[in-house]
Amino acid sequence: MNQRFTKFASPLISLVLLFSVAAFAPPARAADSFVYTDFAANDFGLWSQSSIYGQDQKGSKKLEDWKQLWCSGWDDPSCSVYDNLFADLILSPCVNEADRACLDGIEAKNASGALEKLTLYGEATSQKIARYQFKSGTNLVDVPAGGGLSIWKSSEKNADGTDRLYAAHILLRYIATSSRQSGEAADKIVLSDFKGQIYPVRLKSGAACTEFAIGTQCVDSANFDGSEKLAVTLRMNKDLTGWIFGRMQNSEFAVTSLDASYNKIRIGGDVTFVPELSAKVAKSEISKDAKLEKYLRDFFTVGRVGVSVPNPGSGSFNDGGVGGNTSTTYAGFLEAQTTTRLFSVNFEKFALFSAFEDHFKPYSPAASNNGRNILRQTNSIFWNFGANTYLGTNKCSADKTKLHGMVVTNAPIFENGPPEFKDGSLNYRVAGIHKNGDGSVFKGRYTYIVQSDTARCYYGFSKAPIEARVEVVSASNSSQVATVLVSEKDGFIKLQADNFTFSTPTIKVKFTQDSAQPTATTPKAASKKSSTLTCIKGKTSKKITGVNPKCPAGYKKK
Structure with a gap:
């Protein structure tokens, strides 16, 4: 990576x-x-419950000396001494308009091709983590509660007449670092990143569930058929900034402000096949x-x-x-x-x-469940996403005040974050094998959605319209022919490249703007003010107005 x-x-x-x-x-x-x-394209993973865990390193650099911590909550006395704590908190569904740090809703494509808002069916019967105020340095940080995986129901049925249901796993990660580990004056906590996936499920009765339970019902994974389109809307703290990446295609991405501290984020797109x-x-x-x-x-x-x-x-x-x-x-x-x-x-x-x-x-990874982590066995069709923090020096991508955009691809291996701005273009590497298991050529898909202001920042462009060119370059440095779509709407530029081949191509995006357009850094000419001059000739008087007025011949300034 x-x-x-x-x-x-x-x-x-x-x-x-x-x-x-x-x-x-x-x-x-x-x-x-x-x-x-x-x-495994499923390496985003599923936590079967909200968890707080970490390490007490006991002053040693040897991993074998460390004590592994599993905490029932932030006040668990067995976790009072730690070097690092990781809180993986599953977002519960929003209950009312005042709720924050919650899952606002799920949508799925119906038979007519439109996105339908799903109805909440229930939330997993699992460990919950209470909301907590963490003293981080001199500040109090509101850490949201951790819930369970939620199930959402469509108004339509499956082909066999059973309910059409989807599981939602949206997870925030907070990282707490003790003062003894950091060397600073006080413990600190940060919202590190988040991840999520939506997938179809079926319910059955049973006392021993292989994945997780809702009340007395067991929830088991099912496979996408490949035609689905999904969307998720979240109410997320504005501390979550940077870039989103994931597994989907024909993606949509929007961010709107809810209040001074929270955004509403909507992520949508078709499911995609990823060869594992x-x-x-x-x-x-x-x-x-x-x-x-x-x-x-x-x-x-x-x-x-x-x-x-x-x-x-x-x-x-x-x-x-x-x-x-x-x-x-x-x-x-x-x-x-x-x-x-x-x-x-x-x-x-x-x-x-x-x-x-x-x-x-x-291959298809085997299913597993160790009581905390669930790995689903799938047909390698996915809809998932994640985000993590940009650590580079580019001021445009490192701006911590907003979510800049989203990058998604069906490539088995991809960079977790935005393209790298280098030599005038935004470069993004992916990798995968050339052929599918059936011998057919695997075709790559890539979507890059970026805030217009961020794209303009790279080049110092003005607000005037910009154009983009997308090029896919193979490992041998030869250009590939790919289907390319470029559009700009609601403050975001969307670029899509489809049907390129592997094994390690680089997708290059270059923006251009008409040179006649003033750039954002071009200073405006200073505006000059007009003045009025009174001129007289004998008993005759005239008023002359202009930027630099002068009296006509034979007249003198009064």
Whole structure:
């Protein structure tokens, strides 16, 4: 992932995710000696309940010395001593117009092709986190309550006559840092980012639910058929700024102010197919792929690139703990007779993809549920989104006063955030395999919606109309032919590129404006004031008005 952005899963959160996934790892077998990685488009993940968790590092830099914390609420005494706390709070549905930090509504396309507002069916029976005022430095921060996943009902039925239902998982993440960890005078908390997904579900009776429950009913995931269009409206704190990214197509995005502290955000679009990728290579075969061998040798010798503590082998996991939970040398990695997993959430994804590129195949991840995290098994059709904080230096993208825009794509690997402004164009990298599992060519789709003011800021343009050109450049630096749409409406510019191919193309957008138009920085000519002069000739008097009036010949100034 481009290091200009915070990863949605921070290094500490990655540790939690790693342990969560590891709980489902199959036992090692003597002849099972592989290296494995995957890119699951479902890596946005689902929390089955609102949670507060973190670490008490106990003054040690060694992960094995840390104490993992799970908190029932902000006042839980078992979490009173911490270095970092992460609050993943699921937004509950809004009940009245005064509610804030809540899910305002869900819409779904009906049989006539229009978006229909869905009716709230219910909220999951799960752990709730009470609203809390956190003393952050010298300020009090209102942290919203955490609820459960909600279910929404359409007026239309499924083909088999059952209710058409959708689950909504909209999650805010707050990060609290203790003063002992930060070295500052007081503890602090920030709204880090958020993520969400909508997906179809079915209800059934049962005491043991595989995903989650509403009252006495179990909720199970279902698949999209690929024709759906959805929209979600949220009431969100204005502290959430930056960029939204996600999995959908033909997207819509709007932000309106509710009051001094909250925005109403609407995100809409069609569902999209995203080929999920996995690669499994026998350790005895690694030496036959020079690119993969170098990547793995560097990783197990030096460690991960772009992290504060590289730690050779950190971020990998050996099934069954064979050879240790993590191999720390390249020789030890090869000798461990087990599958060594490299979880992509812990790595710079473009480098990881490049290393395993020749070995990837489409797959569908198995479903899992460890009581806190749910992974759905799907047909790889999704509708989800997320946002995280921009850490770059570009003043236009780093403006913390607003949400700048949205970037969505069906590419398996993409940059989490806005395009990079470089050499006069906005560049955005994606990656994926060239062909689908059935042998057909996979066609990429990309939508970029940006506030008009932000786009103009990059170039110093005026409010006059601007034009955009979209170009898709392949890894070999050759241009591709793609279908391109550009429009501007309600303060947002929308650019869409469809039908490009992979493996690692860069989408380049360049804005232009008629040079005859004044730019935003062009100073206006100083306006000159008129004055009136009285001129006399004998008993005759005349008044002369102008910017620089002068008396006619034979007259003199009175």
